[in-house]
Amino acid sequence: xxxxxxxxxxxxxxxxxxxxxxxxxxxxxxxxxxxxxxxxxxxxxxxxxxxxxxxxxxxxxxxxxxxxxxxxxxxxxxxxxx
Numbered sequence: 001x002x003x004x005x006x007x008x009x010x011x012x013x014x015x016x017x018x019x020x021x022x023x024x025x026x027x028x029x030x031x032x033x034x035x036x037x038x039x040x041x042x043x044x045x046x047x048x049x050x051x052x053x054x055x056x057x058x059x060x061x062x063x064x065x066x067x068x069x070x071x072x073x074x075x076x077x078x079x080x081x082x
Contacts, residue, residue, distance in 0.1 A: 002039035006032050013051065022055035029055070042078075 013028030029051045036044035053068035 002035055006035045006040060006044060009035070010048075010051070017055065022058045026052065026055040 009032035017025035056065035
């Protein structure tokens with residue numbers, strides 16, 4: 001059921017993001033990211049690195065956003081090689 005929980009948290013996060021509630025979206029994205037790290041593969045992890053970075057950048061917390069974007073790019077390049 002980890003995949004379903006992951007998808008549910010992502011959807012809730014996306015809904016909050018679309019309502020411009022970036023901090024609430026981030027909370028759900030971080031929960032989904034935790035599940036991805038523990039129970040799912042790198043594709044889900046890669047998606048959520050990007051999802052986590054975007055709300056930080058919208059809230060002008062560029063130092064935290066900068067922490068996640070490079071990890072996303074690194075995984076994206078390495079997953080495509082596999």
